[in-house]
Amino acid sequence: MGDEQPSTTAISGLRRVVAVISSLISLSLSIRVFTGKWQLIRSKLEELHSALVAGDATSLSGELQAISGTAEECRELARRCVDLSYSGKLLMQSDLDVTLGKLEAHVKSLSEIFKKGVSMHGYAVVVSRPGFGACKDDMRFYLRDLLTRMKVGDSVMKKQALMNLHEVVVEDEKYVKLVVVDVSDFVHVLVDFLGSHEVEVVEEAAKVVSVVAGFDSHRGVFVGAGVIAPLVRVLECGSEVGKVGAARCLQWLTENSDNAWCVSAHGGVTALLRICESVEFCKCKGELVGPSCRVLRNLCGVEEIKRFMVEEGVVSTFVRLVRSRDEAVQVSAIELIQSVASGDELVRQMVVREGGVRVLLLVLDPKWTCSSKTREVVMRAVENLWFSSPSCVSVLISYGFVDQMMYYVRNGEVSIQELALKVTFRLCEASEEAKKMLGDAGFMAELVKFLNAKSFEVREMAAEALSGMVMVSKNRKRFVQDDQNIALLLQLLDPGEGNSGNKKLLISILMSLTSCNSGRKKIVSSGYAKNIERFAEAEVSSDAKRLVRKLSTNRFRRNLVMTANHPS
Template identity: 70%
Template sequence: MGEEEGDRKSTADQDSPESFAGGSCIPQVVKLIFSLISLSHSVRVFVAKWQLIRNKLEELHSGLIAAENCDSGENPSLSGLVPAILTTVNDCHDLARRCVDLSYSGKLLMQSDLDVSFARLTCHAKKLSEIYSAGILTHKYALVVSRPSLGACKDDMRFYMRDLLTRMKIGDVEMKRQALINLHEAVIEDEKYVKVIVEIGEIVHLLVSFLDSPEMEIQEESAKVLSVIAGFDSYRGVLIASGIIAPLIRVLECGSESGRIGSSRCLMKLTFNSDNAWSVSAHGGVTCLLKICSNGEPKGELVGPACGVLRNLVGVEEIKRFMVEEGAVSTFIRLVKSRDEAIQVNSIQFIQSIASGDEQIRQMVIREGGIRAILRILDPKWSCSSKTREIGMRAIENLCFSSSSSLSLLMSYGFVDQLMYYIRNGEVSIQELALKVAFRFCGTSEEAKKAMGNAGFMPELVKFLNAKSFEVREMAAESLAAMVMVPKNRKKFVQDDQNIALLLQLLDPEEGNSSHKKFLISILMSLTSCNSGRKKIVSSGYAKNIEKLAEAEVSSDAKRLVRKLSTNRFRSMLSGIWHS
């Protein structure tokens, strides 16, 4: 034997299985298993079989660590199992070295040996689980394995997850609960743990089974972890394949408050698309969720996500019809009146979803007081956040702007005044939304234009003509162009001399060819239909801007406006002003 080979053999013998052959204590076996796990990562042949063996080794390693503070002599079953594990690990260690060195005699024989070792390890893991299931291991004996630091390698993360899996499988209630808490903290801190959980597979099945646990704390903590996993679109199929829907609904029906909240949040994520809608319905989920909402829970923590699940399900026509028959519309109109903003928001969004594209349901919402309930949120005297008001305003737009009868109802309820308030006094976000809604409202009917004129919209819209936002300027100009087509509004607009001066000033060709100028010219065209309007246009110091635009051939609308102003009655006046 060469000197180099002898040194290698001497070094290997320091950690060899035989160095523990005379002992059967748990710490020695734990150390040997860890050594074997590390060695197995160096194996480059029979990779799939070694992965299976490594999984079982990790399970045994975690189970024995959990029992390390327990004197194995106190339990004959445990003290008898440890030497058997040691023998199998010794054999595996030998197989691993032969695979690393490629010193085995034949592939078929090595495959057979690996299958035998895997079967023996599986048997040991099962016996260890049975021993702990009998109540031998309690929380006071458990040593806690620290969670790897952020950025740890995948093997360390897998090891930690395997340790938690073992504790969840074999520990007492307190140990299971603590393992679930640690699991939840891990997936919240680093989403990579979610991938590891899914890859291990067994953890997902165990978590789903825990939803039916008689221990409420186990049920609650499992629902929390599963809700995090459900937040990843690519893993929802794994949860569905594990049969998660039925136990989640059972938790909704008879679980604790915290468990029901976790379950409803999980279901809401699982139903983001309607693929799982029928599964929820088939297990009685729709009825259960409607019951939760109709009971009028005082807090939105449960009603909010329950409403979210129902909103996800209305895309299925048959389920939507069932909800309507069960009184969902009246239930959620009542919830809109809640003082809990989370409930208000979810209820408004549900009503929008269930009425979308369905005139019959939309009329039902109006008939049962849904519009009035939503408008109360827009009342400045009512205490609401801007976000809630924005959602309410969008709902009004979606529910009412397509029907003349609905528009008349809106105006009778004072919606125009509410809209005016937010354009004049609202925070920036809701002010811009109010302007967009006013822009669309203005285009719905002649009555809407008149109502806006009476409410004082035109002076406010004029202010937006100088806004920094191009979109805001254009909406204000287009809305004004529509409003001044109404004779009564036109007269009001002309009465303020500054309005015409500002319009003409904004037509300065040097300001660029902004598309909103066509609406400014359209406003001026409407104003020329009355004598006072034409007089104020031609007498303004900025009247030359119209001629400049026309001469530059930038705008054909400007040329038409010049022709409109150049009638016999005003020609001499124009000549004096534009050619001075």
């Protein structure tokens, strides 16, 4: 008999009572007398409404007649209060107290029915979500209905209520504040659900908590309710979907270092590392490793926790994950390695020993299939980590890094090209050996092309890199072999071109070239040599004036006069 469907009469009776109570709640909002009493009555009406819509029609049919009678009495009292047509205040207060008592009795009665384990069959009345722009009272009423379903419903109803809650907090942040501040018990119910034995309930609860915890002002409420321990347990033994939600929530909470300590104390570091070690066997690997890595990055901001992570094998785990063919996993692994090794020479050397440099440069190999975004992340990691010591630079060079940068400077998309140029500039600053290698690879010819780029930053980096490279004798000789190189430098010194900051670097390059006989000759014989003197006159630049003096031989003067009289 327990599996029989409720009769049409039972269902229609339940719907009729729910409709009456719903309209009564709306009517009560317009009452301007006895407001304290009506606030209490409205609260009980909302509880009663939520309990009725969560219940099964057949199981509740015995209570419906009494509830309907009380609702009709209440509606009559509401009408008289709206119309101010009651005979006396004391009598009306007494009537309201009697009605409130009846409503409390009905709520208690329904609560007892639910406690006895009433089966929820899915024939319950469904409260519609308020439309966009609805008032707070309607939104609050909807949330209380969801809360009731979570408290008294079976697993199916709990899951559906959580899904509906997730939908509204994602789409409208006004619901987020109501969940945390206005509707009591919501936070504690959600935290309790994280410890549920019902997998789908845990998954949906984790999704909701991860959304609400994204708001900085509400995180403390969840931490105070003890959310961290159950979240870590979900990471340890939950489903993949549950782990994704738990990791997303913890990435927000661990932005506070106090919470980072709490996560670590509950075993969160070990749980996250185990997830990442086995992530290649997960179905939702990218969705899971991303937030897990962000939690670990937050945790490694605490030095003691970072040391523990290193001892637990974080370096070897994430060097291995850089090889993943899942881009989200790959990017997250690279970013975490960068966070752990940044500013820590011992960890950087450990990354080198574990093959970290080799695997990063493998991703930069043009033959490796990956997106520009991934290559950008790799280049930034290389720039931030491997220019700290000559030994690291030597490792980069030995693995063919110079040839890779040449490829991207010549052939990369604009964003990659500019990053490659920036890394080249950093390489020039690193060592004499690097400057020679760059010169041998043909970088100077490529850098010259960027001296006239639209971006000031690109022009500046190209000029600075070139300025460093021509300080090497071998590079100077190679540079002046191409007559067009010096001609372009001198053309760009034209005072009418602007960008004086860039021109000062060009003067520095020319000054270096004058230490080479062939360079000095080509400068003075160029049809644009007069630009040096013009720039020196137009700018308060000691370097430009010094360059003019260095070139001020009779032959140079004669060439300047000839150039002025017969400009090319």
